Amino acid sequence: MGAARPVPAPRAPPPGPAPAPREDLVAGPAVREKLAKLGIRSRFDLVLHLPLRYEDETRLTPIAQAGTGEPVLVEAEVVEAEVKYRPRRTLVVRLTDGQSDLWVRFLNFYPSQVKQMAPGRRLRLYGEVRPGFFGAEMVHPKVRVVEEGAALAASLTPVYPTTAGLSQATLRGFIAHALDTLLLDDTLDAALLDRLALGPFRESVLLLHRPPPDVDPASLAERTHPAWRRLKFDELLAQQFAMRIAYRERRGKAAPRMPDRHTLTNALVTSLPFALTRAQRKAWATIAHDLGQPHPMRRLLQGDVGSGKTLVAALAALQAIENGWQVALMAPTEILAEQHYLKLAHWLEPLGVKVTWLSGSLKARAKKGALDALARGETQLAIGTHALFQDEVAFDRLGLAIVDEQHRFGVEQRLALAGKGAEPHQLMMSATPIPRTLSMAYYADLDVSVIDELPPGRTPVVTKLVDESRRDEVIRRIRESCAEGAQAYWVCPLIEESESLQLKTALETFETMKATFPDLAVGLVHGRMKPDEKAQVMADFKARRLQLLVATTVIEVGVDVPNASLMVIEHAERMGLAQLHQLRGRVGRGTARSLAILLYHQPLSEAARARLKVIYESADGFEIARQDLLLRGPGEYLGARQSGAPLLRFADLERDADLIELARETADAMIGGGSHAVERHLDRWLGHRQFYLKA
Ligand code: ADP
Ligand code: MG
Numbered sequence: 001m002g003a004a005r006p007v008p009a010p011r012a013p014p015p016g017p018a019p020a021p022r023e024d025l026v027a028g029p030a031v032r033e034k035l036a037k038l039g040i041r042s043r044f045d046l047v048l049h050l051p052l053r054y055e056d057e058t059r060l061t062p063i064a065q066a067g068t069g070e071p072v073l074v075e076a077e078v079v080e081a082e083v084k085y086r087p088r089r090t091l092v093v094r095l096t097d098g099q100s101d102l103w104v105r106f107l108n109f110y111p112s113q114v115k116q117m118a119p120g121r122r123l124r125l126y127g128e129v130r131p132g133f134f135g136a137e138m139v140h141p142k143v144r145v146v147e148e149g150a151a152l153a154a155s156l157t158p159v160y161p162t163t164a165g166l167s168q169a170t171l172r173g174f175i176a177h178a179l180d181t182l183l184l185d186d187t188l189d190a191a192l193l194d195r196l197a198l199g200p201f202r203e204s205v206l207l208l209h210r211p212p213p214d215v216d217p218a219s220l221a222e223r224t225h226p227a228w229r230r231l232k233f234d235e236l237l238a239q240q241f242a243m244r245i246a247y248r249e250r251r252g253k254a255a256p257r258m259p260d261r262h263t264l265t266n267a268l269v270t271s272l273p274f275a276l277t278r279a280q281r282k283a284w285a286t287i288a289h290d291l292g293q294p295h296p297m298r299r300l301l302q303g304d305v306g307s308g309k310t311l312v313a314a315l316a317a318l319q320a321i322e323n324g325w326q327v328a329l330m331a332p333t334e335i336l337a338e339q340h341y342l343k344l345a346h347w348l349e350p351l352g353v354k355v356t357w358l359s360g361s362l363k364a365r366a367k368k369g370a371l372d373a374l375a376r377g378e379t380q381l382a383i384g385t386h387a388l389f390q391d392e393v394a395f396d397r398l399g400l401a402i403v404d405e406q407h408r409f410g411v412e413q414r415l416a417l418a419g420k421g422a423e424p425h426q427l428m429m430s431a432t433p434i435p436r437t438l439s440m441a442y443y444a445d446l447d448v449s450v451i452d453e454l455p456p457g458r459t460p461v462v463t464k465l466v467d468e469s470r471r472d473e474v475i476r477r478i479r480e481s482c483a484e485g486a487q488a489y490w491v492c493p494l495i496e497e498s499e500s501l502q503l504k505t506a507l508e509t510f511e512t513m514k515a516t517f518p519d520l521a522v523g524l525v526h527g528r529m530k531p532d533e534k535a536q537v538m539a540d541f542k543a544r545r546l547q548l549l550v551a552t553t554v555i556e557v558g559v560d561v562p563n564a565s566l567m568v569i570e571h572a573e574r575m576g577l578a579q580l581h582q583l584r585g586r587v588g589r590g591t592a593r594s595l596a597i598l599l600y601h602q603p604l605s606e607a608a609r610a611r612l613k614v615i616y617e618s619a620d621g622f623e624i625a626r627q628d629l630l631l632r633g634p635g636e637y638l639g640a641r642q643s644g645a646p647l648l649r650f651a652d653l654e655r656d657a658d659l660i661e662l663a664r665e666t667a668d669a670m671i672g673g674g675s676h677a678v679e680r681h682l683d684r685w686l687g688h689r690q691f692y693l694k695a
């Protein structure tokens with residue numbers, strides 16, 4: 001290869017914790033601890049601790065008009081109070097507002113409360129009035145003793161999320177103190193706010209904590225009030241700033257330069273039996289450029305199932321290798337890692353590249369040999385699952401870490417792999433496209449390339465939704481197709497609750513299929529098999545020694561057998577959209593017309609019906625992802641695996657898409673102007689909320 005061995009850059013400090021928030025609470029340790037449970041560590045946190053709902057104590061309602069089902073404030077005088085012991089201990093109070101009587105009952109009460117209910121006392125009671133046995137009735141209202149003509153609240157009374165042992169009154173006191181003592185001046189200038197039609201910060205938070213009685217309650221509950229918009233905007237803007245700064249910091253870090261030397265990369269391109277698609281060439285050119293830079297690449301390569309991301313990854317790997325660096329390729333499952341290994345070894349070994357598969361199932365001796373070769377730098381490309389970032393794995397000079405199906409890994413796992421090198425370049429790949437609003441909010445610190453084209457000669461997969469009762473027709477279809485030389489998958493139902501039940505079902509399905517198709521060679525692959533057993537079955541299927549492969553969803557990603565043109569998915573109604581799309585992507589990889597049959601069982605839930613409709617109507621991964629996001633909402637869409645991703649507290653990615661766009665434009669303009677306001681804004685929002693920072 002001839003490249004001089006590069007000097008690795010010094011190891012970067014590990015991504016540290018977020019800066020500590022200013023702890024400026026004026027409170028004793030016990031209260032402090034309770035507040036911390038609510039995520040409140042500073043006075044500014046108190047300002048951002050917004051009400052869950054409001055109580056209207058700004059006006060009195062006559063008892064006679066109170067039974068509307070809404071909680072109201074009533075003022076009345078105690079006529080009599082009595083503790084009853086049957087059927088259980090109850091304090092029963094009769095009051096009157098001069099026109100009507102009101103019966104109030106308390107089940108748990110203190111002696112002091114009984115005293116409070118002395119005849120002639122004037123009380124204000126907040127709660128719901130319902131028709132009772134004797135007349136209008138309230139159970140456990142909020143009670144306050146008042147003088148005649150006492151002032152009413154000037155604004156709606158906020159009710160805050162709280163925790164055991166911290167009363168609303170205490171919390172309100174702390175928040176009021178914070179609101180009154182902090183300088184809630186604006187971080188955005190008036191002209192900008194004008195242009196964005198947003199109100200001042202101080203007025204906005206004050207309105208949310210102390211809304212005037214005439215405010216439209218729905219706009220508060222639905223968070224559409226202009227005051228809410230201002231807070232959401234500020235939050236989104238801080239997030240955009242933080243991500244741009246993370247991005248810039250990365251540009252300031254040193255990483256090994258590995259320019260395209262066109263030796264190994266060209267050799268691979270000429271050895272292929274096909275030409276790169278236009279989209280592959282474009283993605284590859286961008287990555288080749290990134291790798292030649294002295295800064296770490298963080299690129300997300302998105303491309304629909306079957307778009308040929310592996311080849312682009314192989315080219316990136318070769319560019320690192322021809323510059324004398326080692327490469328790691330991590331995949332989420334053994335099957336996928338093995339498929340990658342087979343494919344890449346097939347492509348790269350003829351070029352003299354040493355490729356290793358670090359399988360969890362390697363025998364101790366073989367494993368030690370593989371690890372040694374990696375640590376000595378003899379192995380140039382290591383392929384594996386999570387096994388790759390275990391402590392025992394050491395690289396001599398890791399220059400590029402590639403993560404396939406990146407959304408299946410947590411942020412920490414990705415970092416652990418990258419931590420095996422000084423400051424390796426990172427290429428992340430995903431067939432689960434991130435819709436635009438999500439990527440703007442979550443991936444602004446990554447560069448994104450998209451492969452938006454499938455290799456030529458693919459015939460689109462025809463999808464059929466078939467009721468389980470028509471299973472016979474499906475069986476006939478398999479028999480016909482296999483007689484014509486095609487191969488088929490039979491995907492077993494997903495049983496989320498129980499892995500052992502899932503295994504049992506797979507084994508049963510396998511037996512049934514063998515009995516149904518005595519003249520076909522039937523194989524079985526499932527998650528509990530040893531990796532080398534799995535590998536053997538997959539190899540048999542690929543070599544056409546098997547015609548029908550019964551499989552669990554382990555074949556969801558990466559399996560690549562072009563001759564397989566028929567897939568049956570059982571209980572498709574139980575599967576998620578991304579999963580169905582991935583599974584269906586296992587067929588339609590050759591030139592034969594392919595068919596995916598989704599068997600479903602009645603009755604279908606509303607959600608299942610919606611999912612099946614989407615998968616039936618669309619073959620486009622991006623459109624499916626968009627629909628998936630709509631059906632599930634962003635939190636669930638990103639899933640627990642993305643737990644490292646920053647969360648938004650106020651803004652909603654779906655409903656506030658317009659604000660995200662505004663925040664993005666504003667962030668660009670403000671950062672471009674090198675504005676001092678950027679720092680002030682970040683200073684206000686960062687440190688209070690560690691989730692705006694990301695490794
Ligand atoms: P994915 O993007 O889903 O990971 P793969 O990389 O597995 O897709 O590619 C799917 C199949 O297409 C593989 O068999 C691969 O060898 C083949 N392939 C990749 N690029 C091309 C191309 N430009 N022309 C024809 N076939 C290609
Ligand atoms: Mg792939």
